Amino acid sequence: MLNYKQLHYFWRVARSGSIARASEQLDLAPQTLSGQIGLLENSLKTTLFRRVGRGLELTETGRLALSYAEEIFEIGAEMEQALSGGTVKLPTQFRVGIADVMPKSIVYKLLAPAMSLAEPIKIICKEDKLERLLADLVIHRLDLVLSDRPMPADINIKGYSHKLVECGVSFFATPTLAKQYSKDFPTSLNQAPLLVPNLDTAMRGRLIRWLDMQRIRPRIVGEFDDSALMKAFGQAGIGIFTAPTMIADEVEHQHGVVSIGQTNEILERFYAISVERRSSHPAVIAINSASI
The missing domain is CATH 1.10.10.10 (Winged helix-like DNA-binding domain superfamily/Winged helix DNA-binding domain)
Structure with a gap:
């Protein structure tokens, strides 16, 4: 026992x-x-x-x-x-898995509708690799998984991916780097120091393909699992980095950087993954129904 x-x-x-x-x-x-x-x-x-x-x-x-x-x-x-x-009304638990490549400020925006429900919600967040989160989802240890990609086709799990938001990408640098690389964007990125997400992210492939189409060859000076760590290196002036345009103002304010350019030819997409096509959980319904 x-x-x-x-x-x-x-x-x-x-x-x-x-x-x-x-x-x-x-x-x-x-x-x-x-x-x-x-x-x-x-x-x-x-x-x-x-x-x-x-x-x-x-x-x-x-x-x-x-x-x-x-x-x-x-x-x-x-x-x-x-x-x-005496009697205590317990809040409904909402167990959400967050793929570790997700930008934290985006996660908050995606989850905000669940926190505004009339009935109290207690949110329990678990951050991990997508594959491990999906394993927890299928045995109902999680109610929802947030990811930068839909349910992988090669995983033998029945699930449903709901696209929550789609937006373009902005490039950021310290004011010093911006003076050097902001003119004639995106051509100015050629041979520029660039910080990129690692190969596990959906964003990495889209970024590299776009650069190839533009015939741009930056100097990749860092690869990162964690978008927050990538921003910290960018804030220190190590290189230029990307972030979703929808949080551009927030990135500039928090990290003391400026946008040197933006494109809608690279799209960031974020998904809610569940094992039910139509979930009855009020938090999942609120998130899937929200428009950001």
Whole structure:
């Protein structure tokens, strides 16, 4: 039988990121905490953490265990509140998976309609690779997945892709780089330092094809999984980067950069993927019905 005290210790360590911090929070010796987690791993016949330098990192099984632990202790807190204070109306949970290549400000805009419903919604976001999110979607651990591409044709999962938004792409640079490369756009991009998304993104292929059609050969000085990290390098003046035109003002304001050009010949597309053609979940209906 599962030892819930040991599970609670695991949960606290996973949330705090280290045994030392969790031991301070729980007022327990680190050796005691480490021993209890070891007993939990033995009882589950699995490894929940792996050592990375001086820290700890959740294993794949550990991440799965943490998702269950979050639900268990959340329900426990709700039960305590309900029993001590009378009837409690619980918000509807909305579990959404976010492909890790998605720009965070776009994610917020896409999810905003769900947060404006009359009935309260509790949103639970999980960021990961698209393939792993789709695996969770098919076993109903997620209600919806947001991605920069539709359901891949080569994945044996029955699902439905709903295009939420489509927009052009803008190119951004620091004011110093902009003075050098903004004149005669897009020809000015030839031999310009360019920061690009990695090969896992739908945007990468569209960008390279467009550059080839324009006979432009930039110097690719960086490739990034994370669009936020790419913007940070762009903000530091390492190179020119792209972002959806619909958030151009926000990108300029947040990162101190300026747009040096824009094209609608490259289109960013963002999708909501579900396993039901017509979902009954109010948050999914609101998102699929919204026009951004």
